[in-house]
Every structure is written in C-alpha cells, then in structure tokens.
Amino acid sequence: MKYAIIAAGEGSRLAQEGVQAPKPLVEVGGEHLIDRLIRVFMANGASEICVICNEQMTAVAAHLKEIAEAKQVPLKFIVKSTPSSMHSAWELSQWLTDEPFVLTTVDTIFREKEFATYAKTFELLAQTGEVDGLMGVTDYIDDEKPLYVGTNDALQITGFFDTCELPKYISGGIYGLTPKAIPVLQRCIERGESRMRNFQRALVADGLLLKAYPFSKVLDIDHASDIEKAETFLDIKH
Structure with a gap:
C-alpha cells in the first residue's frame, strides 16, 4: 500500500504566531511533522511514500532530498506550488494509480496504534473489494471549518456537509x-473545482463506496498552541 502526504501549505498562521519553521518541519515532541508521518507510514507497510511541497519551502525540499538520497525510505516527492490541497492531491495522483493508498496532510496528528489498526483494516477491505475508500473520521470537533460526515448504521458514508444540526x-x-478515486479527482480538476471536501463530495456523487473509520481524536497543527495540544494528546514527555 502506498502513502501520500500533502505538505504544500504555507503555514501562514503559524508564522504569524512566531513559529519560524515551515509547517512540515515544525516539531511535535522533538520530531518534524513530515518525519513523524514517514516513520509511521514505514511502520505500516509503505511500498512507497509520495510527497508534495511548495516551491517556497526550500528547506523542506532539501530535507526530502536528503531522505530520498539516503535510500532508506521509498520516497518520491515533487516541489510545486498549487492553488489548493485538491490540486496538490492531483499532482500526487500520478504515482497513485496502481494500488490502494492513504493520503493525509502533513499536520495530521493521530495516535499511532489507532492508525495501525486503520491501515490494516483499509488494506484488507480494499483487497477484498468491499470498499472504494475508508475515510478517517472523529467525533472530536476542534476545527475552525469542520467537514461533517453523514453515515448510515453500517458506517457507509452518505454525504459530506459544511453544516450539520446533529x-x-x-x-x-x-x-x-483505491485507484478508482483518481478519475473522480481528474473530473473535479477539469470542472475547475478545488478543496478536498469537494473531491470527497464527488466521490459520493459518483457512486464510490466509502466507509467511515472512527478515530478517538484527530488534530491539525494550525496554530502555535496546537503544538502543545498535540503533545498532550500524544502523551509526549519532555
């Protein structure tokens, strides 16, 4: 199974709050965000890890080049600025057409044991053809603009919503x-759409079978205060 990381955001809010490192190189518990994901993905059977960073992140590109040249990680990366995370996913999709993959943004924080169970579950379901996608969800809401996920009793995803009463x-x-998602992403790009939430809506509209996989919590590193919050969540001792 492949893994892909969108590390192309500018991290402007972090910079405004005094965090000087580009977001992929921000440290949580003494470990760069990008390095943490690579380590976790390698521990969960990564056949290849594909990353995109933007053209302004010269330090990130140098860091990725160093990892790739060490040849201890099956890493491919592209340095390109894109207008949205969905466009970043499209750039990565050139490497994701031949086997199931898990895609995240670089600042996604989750518990490693939960992720390992999720990865094994998705790999099994994808191999047996039971799902076209297994999307990580949480009932912990700490997001400025959350995307609500509608599900039925079997946790099949019925829709993605900007607002939700309950x-x-x-x-x-x-x-x-699975690779069945790539043509859907291509059609989104051709229609001039953007944002990952619109891609997710298109997956449902095009009839792909998506199931939700609940995590206890998933955090993003958008603000300086989120770093300490993530370390507390992961129970990292200094």
Whole structure:
C-alpha cells in the first residue's frame, strides 16, 4: 500500500504566531511533522511514500532530498506550488494509480496504534473489494471549518456537509482510497473545482463506496498552541 502526504501549505498562521519553521518541519515532541508521518507510514507497510511541497519551502525540499538520497525510505516527492490541497492531491495522483493508498496532510496528528489498526483494516477491505475508500473520521470537533460526515448504521458514508444540526462525525483528513478515486479527482480538476471536501463530495456523487473509520481524536497543527495540544494528546514527555 502506498502513502501520500500533502505538505504544500504555507503555514501562514503559524508564522504569524512566531513559529519560524515551515509547517512540515515544525516539531511535535522533538520530531518534524513530515518525519513523524514517514516513520509511521514505514511502520505500516509503505511500498512507497509520495510527497508534495511548495516551491517556497526550500528547506523542506532539501530535507526530502536528503531522505530520498539516503535510500532508506521509498520516497518520491515533487516541489510545486498549487492553488489548493485538491490540486496538490492531483499532482500526487500520478504515482497513485496502481494500488490502494492513504493520503493525509502533513499536520495530521493521530495516535499511532489507532492508525495501525486503520491501515490494516483499509488494506484488507480494499483487497477484498468491499470498499472504494475508508475515510478517517472523529467525533472530536476542534476545527475552525469542520467537514461533517453523514453515515448510515453500517458506517457507509452518505454525504459530506459544511453544516450539520446533529453532528456525529467530522472528517479527520485521513483518506484511504483505491485507484478508482483518481478519475473522480481528474473530473473535479477539469470542472475547475478545488478543496478536498469537494473531491470527497464527488466521490459520493459518483457512486464510490466509502466507509467511515472512527478515530478517538484527530488534530491539525494550525496554530502555535496546537503544538502543545498535540503533545498532550500524544502523551509526549519532555
């Protein structure tokens, strides 16, 4: 199974709050966000890890080049600025057409044991053809603009919503997908759409079978205060 990381955001809010490192190189518990994901993905059977960073992140590109040249990680990366996370996913999709993959943004924080169970579950369901996607969700809402996830009793996803009167789950930004998702993404790009939430809506509209996989919590690193929050969540001792 492949893994993909969108590390192309500018991290402008972090910079405004005094965090000087580009977001992928922000440290949580003494470990760069990008390095944490690579380590976790390697521990969960990554056949390949594909990453995109923007053209302004010269330090990130140098860091990725160093990892790739060490040849201890099956890493591919592209340096390109894109207008949205969905466009970043499209750039990565050139490497994701031949086997199931899990895609996240670089600042996605989850418990490693939960992720390992999720990855095994998705790999099994994808191999047996039971799902086209297994999306990480959480009932912990700490997002400025959450994407609510509608499900039925079997946790099949029925829709993605900007508002919800009785929310059960929100998207955790962990997307397990089969290659069937790539043509859907292409059509979104051709229609001039953007944002990952519109891509997710298109997956449902095009009839792909998506199931929700609940995580206890999933956090994003958008503000300086989120770093300490993530370390507390992960129970990292200094």
